[in-house]
Amino acid sequence: MSHDTWQEQLRRGTLDLAILLTVSEGPRYGLAIIQHLDAFTDLVVTEGTIYPILGRLTREGLLEAEWVEGEASHPRKYYRLTRLGAKRLADMKGAWRAFAEKIDRLVDAADLARAARRGNT
Amino acid sequence: MTLSEIGQARVHGYLFVLRQSLKTFLPPETVSDAVREIESHLRERVDAAAPVPDERAALEKILNELGPPLRVAQAYSAERTIDEAVTTGRFVPILRAIWQLAVTTIAGFFTALGLFVGYITSFAFLALAALKPIFPNNVGVQYVRGYPVGLGAHFPLSPDTDLRGGYWVIPIAVFCGLGILVGTQRGARAFLRRWRERHRS
Numbered sequence: 534m535s536h537d538t539w540q541e542q543l544r545r546g547t548l549d550l551a552i553l554l555t556v557s558e559g560p561r562y563g564l565a566i567i568q569h570l571d572a573f574t575d576l577v578v579t580e581g582t583i584y585p586i587l588g589r590l591t592r593e594g595l596l597e598a599e600w601v602e603g604e605a606s607h608p609r610k611y612y613r614l615t616r617l618g619a620k621r622l623a624d625m626k627g628a629w630r631a632f633a634e635k636i637d638r639l640v641d642a643a644d645l646a647r648a649a650r651r652g653n654t
Numbered sequence: 655m656t657l658s659e660i661g662q663a664r665v666h667g668y669l670f671v672l673r674q675s676l677k678t679f680l681p682p683e684t685v686s687d688a689v690r691e692i693e694s695h696l697r698e699r700v701d702a703a704a705p706v707p708d709e710r711a712a713l714e715k716i717l718n719e720l721g722p723p724l725r726v727a728q729a730y731s732a733e734r735t736i737d738e739a740v741t742t743g744r745f746v747p748i749l750r751a752i753w754q755l756a757v758t759t760i761a762g763f764f765t766a767l768g769l770f771v772g773y774i775t776s777f778a779f780l781a782l783a784a785l786k787p788i789f790p791n792n793v794g795v796q797y798v799r800g801y802p803v804g805l806g807a808h809f810p811l812s813p814d815t816d817l818r819g820g821y822w823v824i825p826i827a828v829f830c831g832l833g834i835l836v837g838t839q840r841g842a843r844a845f846l847r848r849w850r851e852r853h854r855s
Contacts, residue, residue, distance in 0.1 A: 545851070563691060564698045580719050581726035584691055585733035588684075592734075600690075607697040608690070 544576055550629060551576050552586060553614065553622040556596060562609040563587060587612055595621050655703040661713050665700075668723055669693055675727035679735045679754035688730060695720065727758070732853040740847045748842050755849065765845055772838030779831030782807060783824045794819030 555561060555569045563584055570577050577583060590596045595618035602608045614622065657665065669689055676685045699716045706712045720726070731754060739751035752769055755762025785807050786793040793807045797816040805827075811817060 542851075562694075564695050579721035579725060579729075580695070581692060581721035582729035584688065584695075584726070585730040588688070588730070589733045589737065605698065606701060607694050609694055609698070610691050 544578075547629075548576050548586060549590065550622075550625045552583070552590065553595065553618060553625065556612050556614050557619070557622055560599075560611040560613040562601075562611050566612065590618070594618070655700055655705050655709065655712060657700055657713070658709060661700075661709050664710075664713055664717075665693075665696055668696070668717055672723035672726060675724055675758065676730060678757055679731055679750070692720070692726065724758075728853045731755070731758075732850045736846050736850045736853075740843060740850055743839075743843055745839070748839065748846065751846050752842055755846075762849075769838055769842050769845075772834055772841065776831045776833075776835035776838060778806075779827045779834065783827035783831065786821065786824050786827070790821070791817065793817075794823055 551570055551574060552566060555566050561569065564580075566587070567577050567580050567583055570583075587596065587598070591598050591612070594615055596612045597615050598610055598612050600608050600610050669692065672692060673685060673689050676688055680688070696716065699720075700713070703712055703716065721729075731751075735747070735751045735754050739747040752762070752766045756766035757763075782793055782805065789807065789809075792809055792811065794805070794817045795802050796804050796806060796808060797818060798814060800816075805819075805823075808815060808817060
């Protein structure tokens with residue numbers, strides 16, 4: 534697996550979590566979600582492909598969507614986290630922190646071992 | 655930025671292609687909702703853009719960032735039709751997903767062609783197993799002038815055809831039919847899984 538493919542898989546695997554985190558702060562419409570993700574991450578490569586993910590998360594009952602008219606010159610579709618979505622997000626956050634912590638420990642151990650080897654030579 | 659008539663036409667063209675692509679695999683109300691949301695995104699981006707002399711370049715930049723309509727449609731497909739097929743592994747959703755890829759992509763067309771041959775072959779074997787008890791004299795190994803030329807059902811038998819094979823044809827046909835069906839189904843699911851991973855966002 535190439536470095537690019539690995540990064541791509543990592544990006545795709547974390548996109549659901551990033552979207553749920555973005556919406557957990559309050560209801561947001563599609564473009565606002567994309568802009569928020571852009572401000573903090575480089576997870577959005579093609580803007581239009583975020584909408585199908587929002588649709589899937591809605592079908593899975595993690596988000597609920599509502600069209601709002603009159604707020605701008607065009608209607609906006611707002612997404613908010615459901616109770617099920619909040620529960621899933623809490624699970625995902627816990628799993629992510631545990632996962633990241635373990636990988637960090639592994640990286641630190643490898644770095645320490647390499648430094649020790651250099652010290653011995 | 656306020657779009658000129660040419661700019662408006664470009665946006666309508668984009669949405670038209672997206673709608674036509676989505677129509678091949680999504681129900682009408684879902685297509686309308688998806689197109690409405692993408693249109694809302696475009697209007698929002700256009701409204702937020704500062705007026706520039708080169709409207710065309712500014713609009714193309716917005717459309718490029720959104721992604722080509724076929725790419726967006728493929729992402730919808732990966733998240734919906736193909737997702738259902740891969741996660742459930744059921745026969746009908748897999749057929750629907752394969753059909754949708756076959757009519758929208760070249761790779762999908764040739765893969766569907768191969769899978770179609772697999773499904774037809776498996777059904778042919780299973781049909782032979784079902785027909786053998788009903789037409790025992792018409793189902794079996796066909797010999798022409800003493801040489802075996804094929805396994806199948808023949809209605810009516812031609813005078814120079816010799817059909818051999820007892821009821822042992824049934825378990826062999828069932829074994830081959832189910833084996834090819836399971837293999838084809840697994841191949842279809844693996845193909846759809848790879849496709850979904852490649853075309854999700």
